[in-house]
Amino acid sequence: MSPLTSAMPTIDYGAIAPVLIVLGGACVSVLLEALLPWRVRGRVQLGFTLLVVVAGLLAVIVRSTSGAPAVTTLAGALAVDGPALFLWGTLLALAIPSVLLLADRSVEPGGAFVADPVALGEAEEKEKAREARVAVGARSGGGGRSRARTGGGDGAGRDGAGRDGGRGRALRARDTVEGHTEIHPFVLFALGGMLVFCAADDLLTMFIALEVLSLPLYLLCGLARRKRLMSQESAVKYFLLGAFSSAFFLYGLALLYGYADSVKLADISQAAAGSLRPDSLLFGGLALLVVGLMFKASVGPFHTWTPDVYQGAPTSVTAFMAACTKVAAFGAILRVFTVAFGSTVWEWRGVLWAVAIASMVIGAVLGLTQTDVKRMIAYSSVAHAGFLLLGAMAITPAGLSATLFYLLAYGFTTVALFGLVSLVRGPDGEATHLSAWAGLGKRSPVVAAAVTFLMLALAGIPLTSGFTAKFAVFSAALADGMTPLVIVALVVSAVAAFFYLRLIVLMYFSEPAADGPTVSVPGPFTTVAITLGVVVTLLLGVVPTAVLGWADGLSFLG
Amino acid sequence: MNPVPPPGYTQSLIADDPFWLTLIKVLVIFVLLMLITLFMIWFERRVVGRMQQRPGPNWNGPFGLLQSLADGLKLAFKEDIRPVLADKAVFFIAPVLSVVPAFVAWSVIPLGPEVSIFGEQTALQLTDLPVGVLVVLACSSIGVYGIVLAGWASGSPYPLLGSLRSAAQVISYELALGLSIIAVVLYAGSLSTADIVAAQSTGWYVWLLPVSFMIFAVSMVGETNRAPFDLPEAESELVGGFHTEYSSLKFALFFLAEYVNMVTLSAVATTLFLGGWMAPWPLSLIPGVNEGWWPLLWFFGKTLAFLFVYVWLRGTLPRQRYDQFMRLGWKLLIPVSLVWLMLVATLRVLRTELTTGQILVVGGIALVILVGAALLIPDQAPPEEDKEPPVITDYPVPPLDLAVPETPKRRRRAVAGKRDDQQATETVGAGTSGEGDR
Amino acid sequence: MSALLLALLLLPLIGAAVCGVMAGRENLDRAARAVGLGFSAVSLVLVVIVWSLFSTAPDAPRFQGSLSVEWIPAFGVSFALGLDGIALTMIALLSVLVPIVLVFAAADKLPPGRTGAGFTALILATQGVLVGVFAATDVFLFYVLFEAMLIPMYFLIGRFGGPRRQYAAVKFFLYSFLGGLIMLASVIGLFVASDTRLGQGTFDWTALQGMAAQLPLSTQIPLFLGFFAAFAIKAPLVPFHTWLPDAGAEAPIAGSIILLGLLDKVGTFGFLRYTLPLFPAASRELAPLVLTLAVIGVLYGALLAAAQTDLKRFVAYTSIAHFGFIALGIFAFSSQSIAGSALYMVNHGISTAMLFLVVGLLIRRGGTADMTEYGGVGRAAPLLAGMFLVAGLSTIALPGTNSFISEFLVLLGSFPNQPAFTVIATVGIVFAALYMLWVFQRTMTGPLRGAAVVGDGPGAASAATFGTETGDDSWMRRTTARFGDLNRGEIALLTPLVALILVLGFFPGPVLEVLDPTVAATMSEVGVPDPVTQNGVAR
Amino acid sequence: MSPTIYLLLSALLFAIGAVGVLVRRNAIVVFMCIELMLNAVNLTLVTFARINGSLGGQIMAFFVMVVAAAEVVVGLSIIMAIFRTRRTTSVDDANLLKY
């Protein structure tokens, strides 16, 4: 049959060790899911997942401190260069608090995810057995006590009306049953996809990584224990729009393949540099490709999924998604812009100006009208995507390092913020409506202070990481001659500050409602995650030198 | 020994065919298939009859050979009924969809070697594609559409369930089928059916790949919905399965498709594992036996042997329960064929890459690991608490833990002897209550 | 000295942290206030020491007590502090006012749910950050602190303010933040320019000053505008002023003093320290624009002040007028006018603080800031009325009060360069005298009315003037008892300010002495020939 | 027959799919439209492979098929889940998340 034209690819295992660790860990995690009895599954899976992430992080650190040269490996599918390592480090570092949030069982009894049917069945079985015992006891004379207990169960039932006591108890029992432990392999797969996504040196790898990172996220979105309909709806929306956009990405890939006869980024750049081929293929492909990428990064007019999904998904998933997806997507955007389209930058940048402005303005203006905290943060993320785009468009070393830094800073802030959002709870799960947050500063000063700090970071107030990041990005953009954009960005920052402030106003300057939500005492996992996020936000604002130093002077291969 | 055509030779041969020759071949194969179908129906009834100590059809024509022709004609003159609830267009097109792929699959079956027809050198094969095996697989996949759409379009519960079952069954067994073919391809190094046959000149793959052959043979029966796997048409449960609402010629088409499929898969099995048109061993020593038109005899002989096995199975084995059947496919055939395939691939690569000593070392290590793994397997089923309890959800589904009341003792003793017969009837509602949550 | 400077910066911040920690406990509230006061007192002592160490010799370095630690090398940012004369005077003013404010606020009724400890913490935090703002010699650090000072102030207004505090706080924050962001654009622009010009990006003020002054005008103007926008909002020049009356009126009295007396000085301070030396060409080019705004501010502020019925808004609008004067002096580019402006900054801080304190004491008694609710306060509380008069006269720059010297210097210095603007601004003085005396007349003189009678809450107005009609005087003793004149503590509180007003009115020398070298340096940096030395007119 | 015609065809199919996604209201139909788009891309890839005379496009089509299959699995399970909860697959009925 067809002779193999190329030799077998060589694999630099040292370079791709983090990816191998995470993806291999994901596979093993699936196996653990299959083999472990459900009682220990959750704990073992969490430990294992953390182990994998930390091991991956260590591998990244070892690699980046070893001074090993940047390489492309796996037949040019992956480029392990400075930015890739930085992004990997960022992703894995962000994954730690995300995983902790996902695994939390203290805020929501049994975790935030749909109950495991297996464990649930067992719990109800037990309940039934107890019921039977009680019934027997009642018949033999202990009726009063059991009746009282049943009554109590009724009162405590979540939506007690029309439900007998036993059912109420069963519901309580099911509330404490652990959620699906499948979230761990999902997260690992998504993470693996992200790692590959931002290091992919050809578009096909990028596309596949895109799907590998997206598919688990779609599923994770639909797994909320409370507000199931909303959660599933968000999953469907995310899925349909995500698949739609990835189809665009793919078509762009196909057109570029037609243009350059290769999907390697460097080849596309070369073809674009000196070719007589029709530019319509090149720019058509670029446009479609960018649509797909922008969607993932929830930029500008391609953001429509963001608020819905952020709101509907379980908050811990939102945290993971908001932080890590953005990092991965912008990693890819940076690479594509720099490596593949760096030579034609003057011909497409104008369009991206419009996109960036649209993103910033949409995020800020629509953010103003929101009444739900999660939606508000979602729109803020759209605005932030616009800021990030500024850095990504610069295609200069400064722009690159600024964007990388921004991603890291934004990621930690967001993770911590969503962790805090998950703490404010009403009778039926999280209370994310703005009005529920009134007077939080009085009721729970520590949580309110942390939220305030993170909000200020998002607004870009000095001494927070948000400011340093914005500063870096804006100076890079300004140095590259994007003065009008920077001005717009600054004005938008001011507008956006308004809705961050509104929340602060609500928390501190309003009186708490009588039947307002309670603030859960976070368990160790959530506490660690939030603390980590807040501390990093502060550190990057006050002493960003180490990270900036690392981000500085990185460059893409090819 | 006979000369073996080099790989790709048959292709070049057929590529030179003039169009009239192609037309002739198409016509011949078409007619042949019709005839074989008629013959098969008769053959089946006769053989089953014999197995059941009765004569079978023996009235129309010599030995009742014309019986199936009479049946066919009768079908044509039956009333054609289309239920009100049916989806018109799909109901109409489904039989065609099921019959066409059955015929098309025959295009790539090599019936014999190079011959001369009206002075034109050609091969006894309609066409030889570089992806011939895939055509066969594709055809069997497309055939499923006919069944599913027929059941769906009927607008009636039994056909719907029947078609679903049928589809589930076909696709389940297609996996095992496809996996077993891969082993053959591994050794033949080609997807062209002619090349595969040629590659077997030194030995049939049935000897080299016995596991694959067995898997293929079992899947073949599942794939064609034949007894003991004829669940889609389980009369006792689903009336007639997907073709309950069909009558007259449309029904005949389904019937035809089923038998053609049977013949097709038998021919494929012959091609892949039994050396196709090559003569069996002692005969193959006779020079000239694999040349000219003789191979047709070997080919159809082998195919007929498979067909006989089909009939034999039907006459011997009781119908399987649906869950047993799916378990067989998913939990036995697929894992076994995967492991087998990896084994074959490993051996094949190692044979070319490593020396014998290295192979022994690697094999020894593998053996040790396997033994170790075997020791780790628990002796008994996992403890009860470890098993997955039934699913409980919010949705209004009937309770899944309905216990079947125990049979009275006296009756049980009486029934014990006929257990097998009973099994087939115990699966009522296998489809309807299968709303698990996973 | 640099150690002292660092201590000046850190001490209030530590105090803020300590008070913040104590804010959670009800029983520690008084202790927290005391601790806060202690910290501010120590700061005051430190400032005195620094002042005495500050060299006024002509050959002294531009910045004294400098220290510089590398902070973010990637951006060329360092943590650099240093004092020049203007910064020193501002810090001194700050250190004087904060203890007074704290003492005053101790007697304030707080909104429900707020603690004095929290209040103290916020005031001290503001103080610390402000010290940093004035002392920073790194543009980045300045910007960071410039934005950071919004946060404690925001909470000060939002948590401890009047009924519309939320609105006022957000408005204040957004205006300042927007201004800050526009400035950020210029800050980044400076950085980028330095990156290209010097080969390495830096934020060091001195390095930037040397570099930026040589930038072409086309580059200087946008950069100038960025800084100018922030400072113009901060030191409200007229079209950017609308946040000030709201914030000033809604903030608690103590907050208003910090806000108008100190925080807003950052704007004029910024003109002096940043816009002029960094962008001399642009400053010269755009001076007419700024002067126009300044003069409009003078007149507009005066007119609107006259139209106010709310005492706090009234003070806020008078401040707008004063800021107009200060800006006029700064952009008139003569050593006299600039020195006048610098001095004016100090004096305005003192007068405004005084005025606000008196107003605060009045409100504490009358329960409302609505001046129509008051009448004849002088009869019930003559001392209070007297203090009001002192403050008011200081505000309108009566000779003998502190403001006179500075206003006079500004007008004198501005006239040779900008006669037209100066003349128009002079009209403002007349207005000022008018509105101040009018207010005094309405509230302090005449028959007792309204809140001054009942002395309890705004609703009292309707029950007002019965006594005057009957001619019966016995009610007056009762009301006086309730309305009350200043007590000993309050008098003690006001005394230092009165003293400062008078002392600086007659002996501005020490302060001018400290300011002079810096003014001279600024003049040379702007590069405009000084009309004072040209004409040989000695000051 | 010039291969360009296949490019046009695939573009047309892609457009049909895209329009379908935007216009149709049933989640499953929308989903199928997306699959149509993916397969249109496959056609493009294969055509370009032929035009360029390289195998890459065909191999990529394989990968796309895999991805499409994985997408089908995930998508169907999500749609099934929501269908079981709400008993409808219309996108219009999914209206809990707005603004």
Add this chain to the structure above:
Amino acid sequence: MLDLYVPLIVMFALAAAFGLFSVTAAPFIGPRRYNRAKLDAYECGIEPSPQPIAGGGRIPVAYYLTAMLFILFDIEMVFLYPFAVNIDALGLFGLVEIVLFVATVAFAYAYVWRRGGLDWS
């Protein structure tokens, strides 16, 4: 090369023609005797329940699951075929890759098996 497919098309055409002819001819050849009951869906003599109208009927979940699993394994096969054809050229490297690939799928398979995805009740 494409010529080899021509016979396939001819065969297809013939079979399709035959099929279409048969279904079209059926109503004309056979008799037509109207009877309302004949046009109802077959339901063992009782009135047909309106539930499974074409396309609208509910389909048990297990079938979806089977379909999804089929797709996954089918895709696995898609990769195994090219590997099988080229096994000699790919050598040890190819073998390792494909074993890893199959093992990955096997993990998922083990998961599905353990969680009862392959059970039909």
